[in-house]
Amino acid sequence: MRGLSPAEVVFAYPGITLADVHAALAYDSARFLFGGMREAKTTEGIKVRDKLAGLESFDGVTGSLTLEKGKVTRRPVYVVRLEDGKKVVQPYEPKK
Numbered sequence: 001m002r003g004l005s006p007a008e009v010v011f012a013y014p015g016i017t018l019a020d021v022h023a024a025l026a027y028d029s030a031r032f033l034f035g036g037m038r039e040a041k042t043t044e045g046i047k048v049r050d051k052l053a054g055l056e057s058f059d060g061v062t063g064s065l066t067l068e069k070g071k072v073t074r075r076p077v078y079v080v081r082l083e084d085g086k087k088v089v090q091p092y093e094p095k096k
Helices: 005-014 021-040 046-053
Strands: 057-060 063-068 072-074 075-081 086-092
Touching: 005 086, 021 057, 046 075
Parallel strands: none
Antiparallel strands: 057 063, 063 072, 075 086
16 A cells, blocks of 8 residues: 655645655655665765665655666656646656
8 A cells, every 4th residue: 555645645634734845855865864874784974875876766755766877866746736626636757
């Protein structure tokens, strides 16, 4: 079972207060870094960097990241629009 995306939570539970985007991105960044430390079994910068550089993806609260060669990071983007008075959340995938 998958959890709801932040956008789905906001629409499903009107009036709910979520942490802002900056808090969510900081949380994901910390989890990403601590995961690298855990995998490297050290806090030594070069070893942690090498472990993080070997990752292909990371699932965070702000969505999944795809880590490509050349330090390119891809993150899904969602467009929210009104259609017949209803909110529609649609993923946006840029052309490569």
